[in-house]
Amino acid sequence: MARILIVEDNPDNLALMRYLLQSFGHDTLAAQDGEEGVAQAEAETGLDLILCDVHLPNMDGYAVAQWLKAHPRLRQIPLVAVTALAMVGDRERVLAAGFDGYLAKPIAPRTFVGQVEAFLPAAPAGQDAGLASAAAKPPATASDPRPEMPTESARILVVDDCATNRSLAEATLKPFGYRVTLAARVAEALEILARQPFDLILSDLQMPDDDGFHFLATLKADTRLRRLPFVLISSSVWGTQDRKRALALGAAAFLLRPIDPRRLLAEISSCLTETPE
Structure with a gap:
């Protein structure tokens, strides 16, 4: 497990990077501007890697790199730019500023952790970390075993109006062999369901235009789809009430x-292996 500081001012990008790295067992710290980033780096001990955006408020990534590489204790910590810069010469400028590597945005959830881990001090010498593409596998321990790969590639439809939530679900499920299709609206999900079969639906509860409860009720009224396991996930403060309603409507599980x-x-694996009534 590595200890990684992420300096990123975009909340969605920051949440996605933290989620992915923590999912694979890494400890993350976060800063949302350059000044906070250098302050955190100086205050913390045991950092293994720093990921830093280039365009940051208060103190940009180039200034962060200059400060870190001038610091006698912190200069040895690998510093990686994670940025949307795409002009000819940007990579060279980033490396010349003191960064040890460069990852392009938008990040690819499937490969991001593998790319980051290639920059860690334990990575094999001579590996081109910036071009690493294989996704890392979650660490397995005796107390926290890695979930089993499904025996067949179950087809899961993820329905959520939040792009970050869709990316998080996809990044969690795909490495374990699930075939994931994404939909941003209930209407879009119903169109997809009319065209192709699925083994499970993972749906957000609160969505514009239509909510997860109505979506669930619609499927349970359809003789073709009523046996399809339906998992609702929500950030609602009314968790107990919503759970009772979801299960009463026929949801296989309700998650917060x-x-x-x-x-x-584990919840998805359980829903897929249970025989619907």
């Missing part, structure tokens, strides 16, 4: 955010 990725995997 934030949820540990391993628990999500």
